Amino acid sequence: MRQSMTGFASRSGETAGLRWGWELRGVNGKGLELRLRLPDWIEGLEPLVRSAAQKALTRGNVQISLRVQGGGEDGAAELDEAVLTRILSAMARIEGAAAGQGLVLSPSTSAQIVALRGVLSSNATPADVGPLRDDLMVAFGEALAEFGEMRRHEGAALAEILTSQLDEIEALVAQAAVAVEARKDEQSERLRTQIARVMDPAHGMDEARLTQELALIAVKSDVTEELDRLTAHIGAARELLAAEGAVGRRLDFLMQEFNREANTLCSKSGSAALTQIGLTLKTVIDQMREQVQNVE
Secondary structure (H helix, E strand, O other): OOOEOOEEEEEEEEEOOEEEEEEEEEEOOOOEEEEEEOOOOOOOHHHHHHHHHHHHOOOEEEEEEEEEEEOOOOOOEEEOHHHHHHHHHHHHHHHHHHHHOOOOOOOOOHHHHHOOOOOEEEOOOHHHHHHHHHHHHHHHHHHHHHHHHHHHHHHHHHHHHHHHHHHHHHHHHHHHHHHHHHHHHHHHHHHHHHHHHHOOHHHOOOHHHHHHHHHHHHHHOOOHHHHHHHHHHHHHHHHHHHOOOOOHHHHHHHHHHHHHHHHHHHHOOOOHHHHHHHHHHHHHHHHHHHHHOOEO
């Protein structure tokens, strides 16, 4: 089943008076990049989360965040004044150094300072961490499964779009083959006209020379191989769309090959009709390649 790299999932719950919530967001990426925002006081949580995500995912930029709040009125976070003092002192030194260089830094807001790691600490005790971590990992597994299901759903919709675009490319390749046959008559008539302009009418048309020139033109403008390769690429793309697992990188490479053949087709066109088909083909290929960027 093909998967998109776009997805979202969330899970929430409560353990020992602490309310918590998982959130997973995914967008396309060349490889697998995990960005984790987890409370640092829950010992051993990050390696478990990272390992589970790496087993379930192959590609994409995925942000995994966990919020933990207290169940009581006092909340789950306390201000660590020692950490805050160190941060404010460091900020003062940075501002002083910048001023010495003639630079004026924009002031930091209280929200930005509070968001810095360590300024707020959880009121959870070490005894809370074990059961909490276990509950969190169960919920994370559920969120990860939901995330994968959404990516599969998006992937199915994406596959329909890509299949439709392949159908359009296939139709354009068929049109190009017809245009190539029509081009032969156009080239013959064009060459006859050009030769007639420079030859002495009394000597008539040299049919042997005309045949030779047409043969040379045919060799230079032959696009049979390009059309054959485009047809082969269409078949390969359909096989990838029907394959299991991550196929995004192979599809992306295939789109580069599609584009290369379309460029060559345009450069060898030799007729307005074939040029127009080639330009339309390039447009559809570009549109398809944009969609392929979202395939895992």
